[in-house]
Amino acid sequence: MTAAITIITAREEPRVDTRDLAHHLGIQHRSAFKLVEAYPEDFKALGVVRFEIAKPPKGAKGGRPERSALLTEDQAYLLLAYSRNTANVRALKVELVKAFRDARAAAETRQRDYLPGYHELHDRVHQLAAESENRHWVHANFDKLVNRTVGLSAGQRQGLPAPVLSLTAVVQTVATRATVGAADHKEAYQRAKAALGRLQDALAVLDGPDVAVLEGGRHGERA
Known part of the structure; x- marks a missing residue:
């Protein structure tokens, strides 16, 4: 395999x-x-x-x-x-154990860490952009900012492995905290951008999220 x-x-x-x-x-x-x-x-x-x-x-x-x-x-x-209990069948049993174990870990991390942080960030953005006619784009810009910091492309958040979900949750929390005290969504975005820029510099020292994890550990997801 x-x-x-x-x-x-x-x-x-x-x-x-x-x-x-x-x-x-x-x-x-x-x-x-x-x-x-x-x-x-x-x-x-x-x-x-x-x-x-x-x-x-x-x-x-x-x-x-x-x-x-x-x-x-x-x-x-x-x-x-x-x-038939061939070598391929036995090897596949081992791979299935690993694959379903990783899927459970990702699901737990998504519920425990990622989704609460996602909702907290967007609740905050909703408050700041309540009077804006472009509320949808304000939310989208914050998502793009988070994705850029983690190293994700649009549409990649579905089915991420647990380590990358955890990192995304941390990035969302940093962005949310950076918006505290902002007068409006524009100032909030600039504050979040600056804070995540510093975080991205720190991640660069660690060479960012593991590309192999992003590419090889992703699980498919369907509605």
């Missing part, structure tokens, strides 16, 4: 796609999916099985949409239990 297992958050529950499992096992997806179809009651006993239908790749000639399943942690282990 050359790449990490991708954990998908579906309706706030970590799951893994049978296509990803098949890829890591080095088998055709239909072989893995047949196990889910062959023992539906067994998989349902461990929770609702969520199915997806993927369209054929763009430009592909012919072909039908492919049906796959998003499995919970227990359902994924059940699928592997019903597979």
